[in-house]
Amino acid sequence: MxxxxxxxxxxxxxxxxxxxxxxxxxxxxxxxxxxxxxxxxxxxxxxxxxxxxxxxxxxxxxxxxxxxxxxxxxxxxxxxxxxxxxxxxxxxxxxxxxxxxxxxxxxxxxxxxxxxxxxxxxxxxxxxxxxxxxxxxxxxxxxxxxxxxxxxxxxxxxxxxxxxxxxxxxxxxxxxxxxxxxxxxxxxxxKIKYPTPAGGCLLCEKHLKNRFKILVKGDYLNEKNVVLSSIGRHFLIKNSWIVLGRNEKENEILKNVEGGKLFVPEFPGPSAIVMGKINDEKIWSLIKAYSKNGSLENKKSFNKFLV
Ligand code: SF4
Known part of the structure; x- marks a missing residue:
């Protein structure tokens, strides 16, 4: 049967x-x-x-x-x-x-x-x-x-x-x-093995709520850059979405994201990827602020753009 x-x-x-x-x-x-x-x-x-x-x-x-x-x-x-x-x-x-x-x-x-x-x-x-x-x-x-x-x-x-x-x-x-x-x-x-329940859904993370709100409502996310939503430091400056790597691993991920403009410093500092149009000078000053020798004051000046 x-x-x-x-x-x-x-x-x-x-x-x-x-x-x-x-x-x-x-x-x-x-x-x-x-x-x-x-x-x-x-x-x-x-x-x-x-x-x-x-x-x-x-x-x-x-x-x-x-x-x-x-x-x-x-x-x-x-x-x-x-x-x-x-x-x-x-x-x-x-x-x-x-x-x-x-x-x-x-x-x-x-x-x-x-x-x-x-x-x-x-x-x-x-x-x-x-x-x-x-x-x-x-x-x-x-x-x-x-x-x-x-x-x-x-x-x-x-x-x-x-x-x-x-x-x-x-x-x-x-x-x-x-x-x-x-x-x-x-x-x-x-006799079945099973995983321990993991809080694997990023959408449930309260600290990412505002970021998702901005990225989704502003139509920034697409299948190529979606990987960025949970890594790095995020800034929204003049309608441009900027992500800085927080470590080597994240800097590497940025390199492989298509559809953005990549900035890789020659000094010890984070790489950045930019989705949108903003002048390069602003990005370099952001990178410098978050680099090894960046001052707290410079960092603070970008706080209002953090998402
Ligand atoms: S949005 Fe809710 S239902 Fe959907 S995967 Fe995340 S936790 Fe599960």
Whole structure:
């Protein structure tokens, strides 16, 4: 008999690993979809670790790169004007999740997967994983009753898949809340390794909120320079975006960024990259201010431009 195919939206974290295991246990064929977001995810930053897991489990890992091309542009659009607001940083979590669901929906159609599942756990995060919110997210992605959450399914309304008998609700779980005891016990049972949850999403960083606000609203970010958003010292001078390296490693990164004008001093000091039009003299005085022999006073004069 042909196996029912399911697609798990895979972050790499323990919960989505368990979702895969629970579906496999039901005899379903499982594929995983990992969406590479431009500013990282809230879960697992090591792609290699995710890849190893899926290899061991015999699951095909599909990767959609949203840090490039059309998807990147779409994501920036969300970031600029999220329909559902932001968290404490610049993070538009609800819209971001709906974006992920939409990608899963398209991808499931492409590979003829009959089931879409996630590793979401009811009430795990303060508000984004409350029952009402979970239901709203799927409705907005036009997937009402079509997101299976194997870890919490018994506490949620029956999905279309359960109603159709594609999955056995009895074999699914009823986990809720923030404690991870059950998940850790399950990881032991299935002998799976998993990463410690890492705060990998830059958009959640409160200290970067203002920088993202300026860069996104001013249309400074693109796929070539997005790497700069989390490194270096940033200045906005006369509508030009300037990034100074804070160490050798960052100076090297600047060298490889396309689309800006690079300044590399011949004296001990930071390299700079400039996006926009500003006279070179101003940049050299900024570089000098932050060089080994720069004075505190000179540095201070640039403080008002820091972002
Ligand atoms: S914006 Fe929110 S939902 Fe999206 S990756 Fe970051 S933390 Fe996760």
């Amino acid at each position: 042909k196996k029912v195919k399911s697609l798990v939206l895979f972050s790499g974290g323990l919960d989505s690993r368990l979702a895969i295991k629970l579906l496999q246990e039901q005899g379903l064929k499982v594929e995983a979809l990992y969406v590479k977001l431009p500013f990282g995810t809230g879960c697992c930053s090591s792609f290699e670790c995710s890849f190893n897991f899926t290899q061991i489990q015999g699951v095909k890992l599909n990767v959609l790169d949203a840090s490039n091309g059309k998807l990147f542009k779409e994501y920036l659009g969300i970031l600029k004007k999220p329909k559902h607001g932001r968290g404490k940083g610049f993070n538009p979590c609800k819209d971001c999740k709906i974006f992920l669901f939409r990608q899963a929906k398209k991808f499931a159609k492409k590979i003829n997967a009959e089931i879409i599942a996630t590793g979401e756990v009811l009430g795990q995060r303060s508000f984004s994983q409350m029952k009402k919110q979970l239901m709203l997210d799927e409705e907005e992605a036009e997937l009402k009753n079509k997101i299976l959450r194997p870890l919490s399914a018994k506490l949620l309304p029956e999905t279309t898949y359960e109603k159709k008998g594609l999955v056995d609700r009895e074999m699914l779980l009823g986990i809720q809340g923030r404690t991870r005891t059950t998940q850790i016990a399950l990881a032991k049972k299935y």
